[in-house]
Amino acid sequence: xxxxSSEALPRSFYDRDVRSVARDVLGRILVRVTPEGLTAxxxxxxxxxxxxxxxxxxxxxxxxxxxxxxxxxxxxxxVYAIHSRWCVNLVTEPEDVPSAxxxxxxxxxxxxxxxxxRRGLFRTATVRERASLTSGxxxxxxxxxxxxxxxxxxxxxxxRLWVAAGQPLAPADIAVSARIGVTSAKDLHLRYYSRSSPFxxx
Numbered sequence: 001x002x003x004x005s006s007e008a009l010p011r012s013f014y015d016r017d018v019r020s021v022a023r024d025v026l027g028r029i030l031v032r033v034t035p036e037g038l039t040a041x042x043x044x045x046x047x048x049x050x051x052x053x054x055x056x057x058x059x060x061x062x063x064x065x066x067x068x069x070x071x072x073x074x075x076x077x078x079v080y081a082i083h084s085r086w087c088v089n090l091v092t093e094p095e096d097v098p099s100a101x102x103x104x105x106x107x108x109x110x111x112x113x114x115x116x117x118r119r120g121l122f123r124t125a126t127v128r129e130r131a132s133l134t135s136g137x138x139x140x141x142x143x144x145x146x147x148x149x150x151x152x153x154x155x156x157x158x159x160r161l162w163v164a165a166g167q168p169l170a171p172a173d174i175a176v177s178a179r180i181g182v183t184s185a186k187d188l189h190l191r192y193y194s195r196s197s198p199f200x201x202x
Contacts, residue, residue, distance in 0.1 A: 006029070006031065006164045007158060007164060007165065008155060008156050008157065008158035008162035008163065008164060009028065009155070009156070009162075009163050009164065009165060010075075010156060011073070011074060011075040011156050013075070013163075014074035014075040014090060014091065014092050014093075014155070015074040015075070015092070015093065015094060016092065016093065017092075017093065018048045018049065018050060018051070018092040018093055018099035018100065018101060019048045019050075019190065021048070021090065021092045021101050022046045022047065022048035022101045022190065022192050023046075023174060023192045024168060025043050025046050025090065025101060025103070025163065026043055026044065026045075026046060026168065026169040026174060026192060026193070026194060027042060027043065027044075027166050027167050027168045027169040027194075028042070028043050028163050028164065028165065028166040028168065029041070029042055029043070029109065029163065029164040029165070029166040030042075030043055030103060030106055030140075030144070030161075030162075030163055031161070031162050031163070031164055032144040032145060032146060032160070032161050033159070033160055033161075034145050034160075036114055036145070037111055037114050038110055038111050039108075039110060039111030039112075039114055039115055039143065039144045039145070040109050040110040040111065040164075041106025041107055041108045041109050041110075041134050041140065041143075041144070042106060042107040042109055042166060042199075043103055043105075043106055043163075043166075044105050044106060044107050044193060044194040044197040044199050044200055045103075045104040045105035045191070045192070045193040045194070045197075045199075045200045045201055046101050046102060046103055046104055046191075046192050046193070047101065047102040047104055047179045047180070047190055047191045047192070048099070048101055048190040048192070049089070049099060049100050049101070049102065049190070050099055050188075050190070051093065051097045051098045051099040054185050054188065054190075055184040055185045056179065056182040056183070056184050056185040056188075057098070057099070057100075057185075058070060058080065058098075058100075059071065059098030059099075063098070066080065067080075067098065069091060069151055069152045070089075070091055070098035070099070070100055071095070071096055071098045072091065072095055072152070073091070073094075073095050074091055074092050074093055074094065074095075075090075075091065075154060075155050075156045076091045076152055076153060076154055076155060077089070077090065077091070077146075077150050077151065077152065077153040077155055077161060078090075078091050078100050078151065078152075079141075079146060079147065079148055079150050079151040079153075080148075080151070081148065082138070083138075085138035085141070085142070086138060086141040086142070086146055086147050086148065087102060087137040087138060087141060088102075088103055088137070088140075088141055088146050088150070088161075089101060089102045089103070090103070090155065090163070102137055103137060103140065104136065104137050104140075104180070104191070104193070104200075104201050105134060105135050105136060105137075105140065105193070105197075105199055105200050105201045106134040106140050106143075106199065107134070107197060107199040108130055108133050108134050108143070108199075112130070112133070115133045115134065115143035115144070116133065118142055118143055118144075118145060119133060119139065119142050119143050121133060130199075131198055131199045134199065135199060135200070135201045136201045137201075144161075146161065169194055172195075173194055173195050173196055174192055174193070174194065174195070175192070175193055175194070175195045176189050176190075176191065176192055177189055177191045177193070178190075178191060179191045180201065180202060
């Protein structure tokens with residue numbers, strides 16, 4: 001049975017400016033349920049991708065089959081592949097405003113042994129070893145078994161994959177920087193992360 005803290009965030013959380021969502025998702029809990037069990041982690045790093053004037057956004061060249069989910073209603077998962085590995089995004093803002101928040105790193109909370117098996121890691125005794133489970137967008141997707149099958153998934157359903165309330169970070173603990181790994185729009189400071197977390201990707 002779900003507790004109040006594990007309930008999925010409502011669509012209104014996502015139906016806002018993408019920068020606000022990227023900042024406010026820090027401290028929330030990304031939850032994944034599969035037949036193998038439940039895995040979950042606290043979001044400690046996220047990046048915003050803007051619907052306009054952002055050449056690094058997948059929607060910058062218009063609507064295509066690959067990015068169609070970004071043009072749909074807010075509160076859905078946009079999952080795409082890069083270098084044969086998956087990344088998960090939260091679709092934000094009203095329909096036809098294609099913006100999204102990339103989840104870059106989690107602090108593992110539940111199902112750590114299951115995450116280890118999925119990632120082929122067998123020791124997570126230290127903070128550094130635990131951080132390697134979900135530090136980076138592809139690593140966290142592998143640890144939580146997030147793949148293309150969840151592209152377009154409605155995160156507000158509270159089933160299979162969702163974001164729960166958690167505890168939002170205090171403004172003083174949030175840092176902002178340029179995004180990581182983009183080849184264009186490098187000057188945009190749209191990466192938000194916890195200053196104090198050892199689980200941030202870099």
